[in-house]
Amino acid sequence: MNCNVLIVDDSPILRMAIRKVVRLSGIEDDRIHEAGNGREALDVLETVWIDLVLLDLNMPVMDGEQFAQELRRRPDLKDVAVVIVSTEANKDRLQRLRDLGIVDSLHKPFEPEDLCKLISKVLGVKQ
Amino acid sequence: MSNLTPDRLAELTVKALERTAFMMADPVTLDPDALAAADRSAAVRYGGPESGCVTLHTTDDFLRGLAANLLGVEPESIDLASYGDDAIKELTNIVGGSVILELGGRECTYTLGLPQLSPRSSVASQLSRTCCLDCEGHLLFVTWEPATVPVSLAA
Numbered sequence: 001m002n003c004n005v006l007i008v009d010d011s012p013i014l015r016m017a018i019r020k021v022v023r024l025s026g027i028e029d030d031r032i033h034e035a036g037n038g039r040e041a042l043d044v045l046e047t048v049w050i051d052l053v054l055l056d057l058n059m060p061v062m063d064g065e066q067f068a069q070e071l072r073r074r075p076d077l078k079d080v081a082v083v084i085v086s087t088e089a090n091k092d093r094l095q096r097l098r099d100l101g102i103v104d105s106l107h108k109p110f111e112p113e114d115l116c117k118l119i120s121k122v123l124g125v126k127q
Numbered sequence: 128m129s130n131l132t133p134d135r136l137a138e139l140t141v142k143a144l145e146r147t148a149f150m151m152a153d154p155v156t157l158d159p160d161a162l163a164a165a166d167r168s169a170a171v172r173y174g175g176p177e178s179g180c181v182t183l184h185t186t187d188d189f190l191r192g193l194a195a196n197l198l199g200v201e202p203e204s205i206d207l208a209s210y211g212d213d214a215i216k217e218l219t220n221i222v223g224g225s226v227i228l229e230l231g232g233r234e235c236t237y238t239l240g241l242p243q244l245s246p247r248s249s250v251a252s253q254l255s256r257t258c259c260l261d262c263e264g265h266l267l268f269v270t271w272e273p274a275t276v277p278v279s280l281a282a
Contacts, residue, residue, distance in 0.1 A: 010241075011217040013210050017147075017197040058220070058241055087224025089235040090175070107228070108221045109146035 001026040003123050004049055006033045008041040008064065009056040009085070018054060018085065021112045025119040038067025045077055052122055054115075055102075057086040057093070065093065068100045081122050085115070129177055129230045131271050133157075137258035139225040140269050144262060147221055148196035152262035159254060162268050166190075169215040170245035171223035175237035177230070179273040181223040182245055182253075183215060189265035190214045216242040222269060 005022050009015045015034045022032050033048055035041035039062040041053065053071075057064035064086065072078045084097060084105035094105060103122055106115060137154040144150040165184035172180045187207050194210040195202040219242040227237035257270040 011213055011220075013194055013197055013213045014217050020199055058239055060241060087220055087227075087239055089224060089228040089231060090238050091233070091235055093238070108224055109143040111146050 001028075001123060002031070003027060003051040004031045004033065005119070006035060006041060006044055006048075006050045006053045008035045008038065008053060008059070008067065010036050010059040011056075012036070014056075018115070021115045022054070022119060024112065025116045025123075027119070036061075038062030038064060038070070041067055042070060045071075045080065050080055052119065053080055053082045054085045054119075055082050057084060057088045057097075064088075065097060068097055068102060072100050083118055083122060085110070129273065131226065131229065133256065133258040135229070136226070136256075136269055136271050137260055139229060140222050140258065140260060140267070143218070143221045143225050144193075144260075144267075147218070148193055150193065150196055150262055152260040152267065155259050155261045155266075157254065157257060157259040157268070158266075161266050162254075162257070162259070165266075165268060167211060167215050168245040169212075169219040169242050171219050171242040172240040173223060173227050173237050174240070175227070175231065175235075177237075177273060179271065181219065181226050182270040182272065183219045183222060184268040184270070185215065186265055187211060189262060189267055192263060192265060193218060212244055216244065226271060 005027050007015050007018050019032050033044050035044050037059040055064045082102050084102055087108045104118055141152045144152050166187045168184040170180050170182040190211045191202045191205045194205045194214045223239050227239055231237045253270045253272055257268055260267045
């Protein structure tokens with residue numbers, strides 16, 4: 001699948017675990033990018049075309065909600081698909097993110113198959 | 128005030144281990160001496176209608192297995208200096224997320240903080256709120272500690 005995916009999570013080990021699942025979805029390894037927080041993710045987005053962001057919310061430096069707000073403010077990035085992959089359960093916060101155009105969310109702990117299906121659904125819609 | 132029994136805490140943790148790392152675990156009788164011998168601990172606080180803290184305590188051998196399962200590699204290839212702290216913090220984050228979902232349900236208004244490595248100095252007073260799991264031969268302890276004063280962790 002010729003799509004670029006960005007994994008944003010402050011846990012290196014979880015980024016690697018998610019990378020494994022993304023590869024199972026048919027994304028080539030060199031099309032998978034990583035960032036440890038929202039700030040780093042914006043840096044990646046300024047240099048690489050990204051089709052899908054898998055976004056954790058609770059991160060230091062710039063959290064996922066701040067990142068999503070910043071993304072929607074930028075005309076060149078506002079249409080990038082974002083899926084939340086987080087332990088977040090707060091309904092008000094999740095609604096704020098939906099209002100920002102977040103396409104879907106997956107609550108940790110999740111089964112790899114659930115993430116695979118979500119990736120296929122989102123990227124399938126885009127293609 | 129909400130209540131979460133050690134049995135329910137164990138069920139949530141078993142599910143988190145299964146879904147996150149394909150690891151099987153069973154509740155076992157809590158042995159305070161084994162708890163005191165844990166190598167690492169991490170805690171995550173939550174706030175909202177009520178506040179509290181979830182703390183995990185375990186051994187380096189368990190964390191080696193957890194990291195290996197997460198990464199799909201052999202346990203012997205895991206460098207705990209690189210991954211030990213990260214693995215326990217992430218599992219604490221995931222169990223903490225399960226706890227606030229259990230407390231708040233579909234209309235959850237709880238917010239989780241960032242997981243932090245934690246000293247084990249206060250464990251002895253929380254034994255009645257701690258569950259113990261045998262996970263593929265290694266012990267994992269989980270403590271749920273509700274606070275008496277509500278705390279907001281809103282970003």
